[in-house]
Amino acid sequence: MLQLFKFKGGVKPATNKAQSLVEPVAVAPLPSHVAIPLHQSIGGTPRPIVAVGDKVLKGQKIGEADGWISAAVHASTSGTVIHVGPQVVPHPSGLTADCVVIEPDGRDEWIARNPVDYRSLAPEAVRELLREAGVVGLGGAVFPTHGKLTAAKSVPMEEMVINGAECEPYITCDDMLMRERAVDVVRGAGVFRDLLQPKRVLIGIEDNKPEAVAAMQAAVRATGENFEVIAVPTRYPAGGAKQLIRVLTGKEVPASKRSTDLGVQCFNVATAYTAWRAIAHGEPVVSRLVTLTGNVDKPRNYEVLIGTPMDELLALAAPRSDTDGILMGGPMMGFLVPNFKVPVVKATNCLIAHSDALFPPKAPEMPCIRCGECARACPHELQPFEMYWFSRAKNFGKTQEYNVFDCIECGCCSFVCPSRIPLVQYFRFAKSEIWAREKEKNAAETAKTRFEFKQFRDEREKREKAEKLAKAAAAQAAKKAAEAQAATSAPEPVAPSPLDADQAVKKASIQAAMERAKAQREAAAARNTESLTADQQHEIEAIEARRIAAFGTDETTEK
Amino acid sequence: MDFSTPPYLLKNASVTRVMAQVLLALVPAIAVYAWLIGPAILIQIALATMTALVAETLMLKVRNRPLALFLTDGSAVVTGWLIALVFPPLAPWWLVVVGTLFAIVVAKHLYGGLGQNPFNPAMIAFAVCIVSFPAFMSQWPNQALHLGLLDQFQVIFGLMPRLDALTAATPLDALKTALKLDEAGIGVPALLANRNVYGSFAGHGWEWIALSYLVGGLWMWQRKIITWQVPTGFLGALFLISGALWLYHPDRFASPLFHLFAGGSMLGAFFIATDPVSGATTPRGKLIFGAGAGLLTYLIRVFGGYPDGVAFAVLLLNICVPLIDLYTQPPIFGMKDGK
Ligand code: SF4
Ligand code: SF4
Numbered sequence: 100m101l102q103l104f105k106f107k108g109g110v111k112p113a114t115n116k117a118q119s120l121v122e123p124v125a126v127a128p129l130p131s132h133v134a135i136p137l138h139q140s141i142g143g144t145p146r147p148i149v150a151v152g153d154k155v156l157k158g159q160k161i162g163e164a165d166g167w168i169s170a171a172v173h174a175s176t177s178g179t180v181i182h183v184g185p186q187v188v189p190h191p192s193g194l195t196a197d198c199v200v201i202e203p204d205g206r207d208e209w210i211a212r213n214p215v216d217y218r219s220l221a222p223e224a225v226r227e228l229l230r231e232a233g234v235v236g237l238g239g240a241v242f243p244t245h246g247k248l249t250a251a252k253s254v255p256m257e258e259m260v261i262n263g264a265e266c267e268p269y270i271t272c273d274d275m276l277m278r279e280r281a282v283d284v285v286r287g288a289g290v291f292r293d294l295l296q297p298k299r300v301l302i303g304i305e306d307n308k309p310e311a312v313a314a315m316q317a318a319v320r321a322t323g324e325n326f327e328v329i330a331v332p333t334r335y336p337a338g339g340a341k342q343l344i345r346v347l348t349g350k351e352v353p354a355s356k357r358s359t360d361l362g363v364q365c366f367n368v369a370t371a372y373t374a375w376r377a378i379a380h381g382e383p384v385v386s387r388l389v390t391l392t393g394n395v396d397k398p399r400n401y402e403v404l405i406g407t408p409m410d411e412l413l414a415l416a417a418p419r420s421d422t423d424g425i426l427m428g429g430p431m432m433g434f435l436v437p438n439f440k441v442p443v444v445k446a447t448n449c450l451i452a453h454s455d456a457l458f459p460p461k462a463p464e465m466p467c468i469r470c471g472e473c474a475r476a477c478p479h480e481l482q483p484f485e486m487y488w489f490s491r492a493k494n495f496g497k498t499q500e501y502n503v504f505d506c507i508e509c510g511c512c513s514f515v516c517p518s519r520i521p522l523v524q525y526f527r528f529a530k531s532e533i534w535a536r537e538k539e540k541n542a543a544e545t546a547k548t549r550f551e552f553k554q555f556r557d558e559r560e561k562r563e564k565a566e567k568l569a570k571a572a573a574a575q576a577a578k579k580a581a582e583a584q585a586a587t588s589a590p591e592p593v594a595p596s597p598l599d600a601d602q603a604v605k606k607a608s609i610q611a612a613m614e615r616a617k618a619q620r621e622a623a624a625a626r627n628t629e630s631l632t633a634d635q636q637h638e639i640e641a642i643e644a645r646r647i648a649a650f651g652t653d654e655t656t657e658k
Numbered sequence: 659m660d661f662s663t664p665p666y667l668l669k670n671a672s673v674t675r676v677m678a679q680v681l682l683a684l685v686p687a688i689a690v691y692a693w694l695i696g697p698a699i700l701i702q703i704a705l706a707t708m709t710a711l712v713a714e715t716l717m718l719k720v721r722n723r724p725l726a727l728f729l730t731d732g733s734a735v736v737t738g739w740l741i742a743l744v745f746p747p748l749a750p751w752w753l754v755v756v757g758t759l760f761a762i763v764v765a766k767h768l769y770g771g772l773g774q775n776p777f778n779p780a781m782i783a784f785a786v787c788i789v790s791f792p793a794f795m796s797q798w799p800n801q802a803l804h805l806g807l808l809d810q811f812q813v814i815f816g817l818m819p820r821l822d823a824l825t826a827a828t829p830l831d832a833l834k835t836a837l838k839l840d841e842a843g844i845g846v847p848a849l850l851a852n853r854n855v856y857g858s859f860a861g862h863g864w865e866w867i868a869l870s871y872l873v874g875g876l877w878m879w880q881r882k883i884i885t886w887q888v889p890t891g892f893l894g895a896l897f898l899i900s901g902a903l904w905l906y907h908p909d910r911f912a913s914p915l916f917h918l919f920a921g922g923s924m925l926g927a928f929f930i931a932t933d934p935v936s937g938a939t940t941p942r943g944k945l946i947f948g949a950g951a952g953l954l955t956y957l958i959r960v961f962g963g964y965p966d967g968v969a970f971a972v973l974l975l976n977i978c979v980p981l982i983d984l985y986t987q988p989p990i991f992g993m994k995d996g997k
Contacts, residue, residue: 107991112667268667341991353992430666458666463727465673466773470934471885472671479991484939502990510665517671518773524663 101301101329104349106342108478109334110511112268112431114307119271119390119398124279126402127389127415129207133175133406134198134442135161136188140235141242142168147199153180158210158383160231161199170233170243174201175385175404177208189409189427189444193437201406212381222248222294225378232377233384233445238262238340238367239428241446244374247364248294257362258348259297261288261371263304263311264331264338267429270449272388273368275400277304277311280372281318283379287371289324290378295364299327301347302368305337306330335431336509340365342478354505369448389443391416393426393451403443410439413450424453431510465518473512473522479505483512483522490525495536498529506530673772677732679883683874684739684929690870691743694863695799698747698810702754703739709755710738713762721767733772737761740780740929744922744969745787746798748825751814753794757783777976778936784969796965797825801862802854829861830921831965833912845909850916860919868919875928884932887941891948892927892955893918899956911960921959926951926968936976943979943986951975 138144145162149155155174162172182200187193217225226245235241250256261284265273277284292300302319304312308330315328331337331346341352344363352358358365369387376382385405392398395416403412409425424435427447435453443450473483481502489497503526512522691699714734718725738758745754761779769775788795799805803824805813812818827835833856836849850856857865878884900917903910917923922930931937931951938947951971958967 110669112669345991351992351994353990356992426666430664432664433666434664453666461668462672463724465727465731466771468673468676468733468773468935469937469939470676471939474939475885480988481990482939482987505990505992514665514667515669515671517673517676519668519672521663523665 101327101347102349103329103331104346106337106345106478107480108476108511109336109342110476110514111334112514114333115269115392116271116274116307119269119392119400120274122397122399124275124388124400124402125415127404127407127412129176129203129205130404130407130411132181132200132202132408133178133404134182134186134200134408135172135175135406136186136196136198136442136444137162137172138196139172139233139241139405139445140170141240142166142170142246144197145169145172147183147197149174149180149183149199151180151183154178154204155180155201156208156210158212158385160383164230164243167230168243168246169230170235170245171231171383172199172233172405173383173385174199175406176201176203177206178203187437187441189436189441189447191434191437198406198442209382214379214381217290217378218293225290225294229374229377231383232373234370234374234377235384235445236367237369237373237387237445237448238338239432239446239448240340244366244370247359247366248291249359250295250364251357251359251362254360254362256295256297256359256364257299258344258364259288259292259295259300260340260344260347260363260365261300261302261326261368262338262340262343262365263302263308263315263368264343265308266305266333266335266338267431267433267449268335269392269451270390270429271392272390272400272448274308274311275390276369276372276388277308278314281311281314282321283375284368284372285315285318285322285324285326286379287373287375288326288366289322290374291364291366291371297362297364300324302326302328303331303337303343303347304328305333307333335511336478336507339478339507339509341507354502384445387443387445387447389447390449391452392449394419394422394454394457395452403447405443405445407443408440409436409443409450412443413439413452416452418452419454421454421456422452423455426451426453426458430458431514432508461521462519464520467516467518467520470517472515472517476511476515478509478511479507481506483526486529487520487522487525490529493532495529495533498526499533503529503533673731673733676883677736679878679881680736680929681732681739683878683883684743684871686874687867687870687925688739688743691747691867694866695747695801696805696810697807698799698805698814699742701751701807701811701814702742702745702747702749705751706738706742706754706758707735708738709758710734710741710762713759714767717763717767717771721771723771728772731772734762734766737766737779737783740925741783743925744780744784746795746825748797748799748810748813749794750816750820753787753791757787760786773935775935776979778930778933778972781930781969781972781976785973788964788969796827796831798828798831800824800826802826826855828921828965829856829864830959832856834960834965837910843909846912847908850912856916860916861921864921865919868924871924871928875924878928878932884928885941885944887944888932888937888948888951889927891945891950892931892952893923893948895949895952896923896927896956899953903960917956917959921966922968923952923955926955926972930968931972931975936972936979938979938982938986940983940986940988942988943982946982946986947975947979950978 137147143165145164148163149161156177157174159174160171161174164171178201180199181202184197185195186198188196226248229245234244236244263273263277288300302315312328312330319326319328336342337346344358344365345351348363350361350363352361373384386402388400389403390400391413395418397417399416413425425439426433427436428449467484469484477483486498486501486503506526508523510523516522711734714729718728741758741761742754761783765777765779765782766775855862859865875889879886896917897914901914904913931948938944954971954974955967958964958970
């Protein structure tokens with residue numbers, strides 16, 4: 100038996116998984132339409148390659164990957180494109196994003212699917228295939244998988260971790276996937292193994308899923324692989340990539356490093372599954388397993404087409420009448436979708452029907468009593484209350500000193516806080532604020548360079564003008580001298596003319612310098628008075644606006 | 659809509675729950691106190707609680723804070739109880755009222771209220787009163803006299819003359835004075851043999867109260883209301899310094915056992931130095947904070963001019979908290995080897 104390691108912190112919320120594990124996975128019926136966002140992975144936004152009126156087949160590419168870190172998107176059923184353009188997508192702030200909306204023709208007709216023997220392909224070609232098939236991390240991060248399939252050059256790849264931990268309460272789609280489709284998961288992991296060539300493959304599953312552990316062990320035996328299937332202690336967030344890597348290998352990946360720098364890489368089980376479907380069946384990612392649970396009468400896992408409107412999907416689970424929202428993802432890291440019509444995307448692992456009975460409204464926030472509960476619960480061993488303090492004071496430099504960017508937003512700190520402070524919100528706010536400032540700083544720097552260049556040009560022009568003036572003066576002086584000479588017809592050296600010219604140059608440049616100084620004084624005066632306050636005012640307003648956006652309310656101060 | 663931010667699941671935790679458990683942990687000691695020393699403590703606790711709540715209400719009103727939310731958080735009650743427990747039980751009623759008022763109004767609210775006070779409010783109350791009213795603050799009940807509730811009530815409210823015979827010094831203070839006067843060189847062991855004052859190991863009656871604080875404190879630790887670092891640091895340092903001096907000169911210095919259970923050691927270690935708001939926050943910082951408080955407690959009570967050292971020790975350490983926290987920040991995930 101492998102030696103397991105511990106990660107510090109973590110919490111044990113009620114898991115609430117049993118209710119959605121009673122029934123096997125069912126296939127969700129064709130929805131009335133599918134709205135497929137083009138941007139469904141980290142990285143470049145795919146360009147649409149279909150237009151309204153086009154007939155498309157299931158699996159047909161509709162968005163071309165843009166750049167290496169990007170992944171193609173595909174029609175999830177056959178039908179007609181009825182809209183290409185912005186739609187509300189599942190995002191906490193109700194963003195719109197470009198979508199391709201397809202009206203199904205009911206035939207759900209596939210493109211020609213071409214299985215390949217990936218072993219006959221160069222590794223580069225396999226990565227390209229996965230990119231074209233839209234394979235992305237389905238654990239929630241939706242990072243394009245092909246981008247993670249290159250080992251670091253200097254560090255040998257030691258372990259590959261397959262993440263079947265599924266630590267968030269309520270979610271069971273990975274559990275069901277492993278129970279029902281373990282062999283394909285293992286085969287997909289085999290593809291990754293062949294590309295990365297790690298010394299060991301470790302499949303980590305929380306020990307509250309004995310059926311999944313058994314199924315995966317059987318699949319490993321059946322496929323003749325030497326992967327190790329390991330039950331890890333159930334404790335949120337054991338399924339966080341960094342936590343699972345820690346538990347299985349003892350390695351801690353800090354925010355400043357990639358896991359490959361430490362010779363580890365981690366993939367979700369569902370990602371391995373879709374990779375195998377893409378290779379062995381020629382099927383791009385057009386559907387995924389989604390858990391429907393929460394305030395519903397018939398919780399269950401469904402195989403769902405990407406783009407399915409959430410209300411149509413949730414209806415299958417018979418939500419109770421007091422359902423007042425849909426949570427996408429788990430209750431710890433998920434969010435309430437902006438409306439019930441938003442589409443299922445590749446990152447949608449779970450829909451939880453929300454009701455106040457199930458998730459009681461939070462009691463009012465109290466001041467921090469420095470009890471340190473949050474620090475003890477933090478799996479990244481941060482000091483959340485310190486970061487909170489400084490986020491509140493808008494002292495973002497200090498939040499960075501307290502490593503706010505190491506925060507994985509797991510919510511453990513908010514979960515335990517007796518003062519019910521929405522700590523994670525503060526950290527998101529701090530991070531977005533720091534990013535915004537970086538951006539502003541970069542923009543300001545560009546503006547500064549531009550300004551300096553303009554100043555330089557103005558100076559040059561002035562100098563040139565002064566020189567011209569001086570030359571003219573010199574010429575005039577020379578002329579005068581010549582005239583005088585002609586008048587006296589005495590052979591005199593043209594001594595005064597250079598002198599005159601010199602003086603003229605000097606005079607002109609002094610004047611230019613004085614003008615410059617004046618302009619600078621004016622600029623400085625302006626900078627010290629209204630324009631600065633206006634700038635500050637503007638900045639303050641922008642911060643407030645972002646803060647309100649981050650909190651959804653402008654009442655962050657205790658009342 | 660308040661549910662718009664994750665996590666949507668919260669542990670069933672609140673400041674009120676924390677404070678309620680602290681109060682509960684004090685109950686055994688209060689019961690033993692009332693039983694062994696007399697019911698006066700109950701009167702003092704009632705006085706302190708009422709004063710604390712009234713002061714809290716007024717200050718919340720003045721500061722325009724939501725009354726119901728903060729009055730029910732329990733923090734003022736905890737402060738009140740601690741004040742009652744560190745004040746002499748037969749002290750005149752106004753003493754505990756003045757102390758509590760000062761704690762809530764000045765030490766807590768003028769610094770910004772719950773969570774903002776750099777100093778432990780109960781210890782501020784003790785310090786202010788022992789400096790301003792040293793005589794009243796050292797009149798501890800004479801245990802040779804057994805007064806009933808009514809008599810004690812009358813003493814507290816000045817309805818009965820405050821006779822000298824009613825009061826005595828604490829065992830800790832008595833020992834210090836006895837040693838000062840001990841020209842014959844009887845030595846500590848012989849002095850402590852007076853069971854009527856010094857009890858079985860650390861003060862007649864008081865030792866059992868201290869033991870009850872220990873029990874309550876361990877329960878809080880088991881309930882994860884407090885962590886082990888502060889009490890361990892406090893009692894550990896107290897044990898080491900008293901042990902060292904005791905080994906060095908057993909005739910002049912009482913044993914570690916005596917010091918661990920005498921005076922405010924147990925109350926200080928588990929209930930006062932563990933106050934999260936005014937204490938250190940990092941694990942190592944808490945050990946240092948506790949050890950510093952334990953050490954200073956000993957030095958003040960043995961070499962200083964006050965009967966006990968807990969209050970001043972804790973207040974002095976409160977000052978050091980920002981520094982302690984700054985220098986004891988633990989390494990974060992993935993950065994343990996300093997990379
Ligand atoms: S858990 Fe809440 S109250 Fe306790 S220290 Fe952290 S933020 Fe403050
Ligand atoms: S959300 Fe961030 S600070 Fe809070 S426990 Fe998780 S990692 Fe730590």
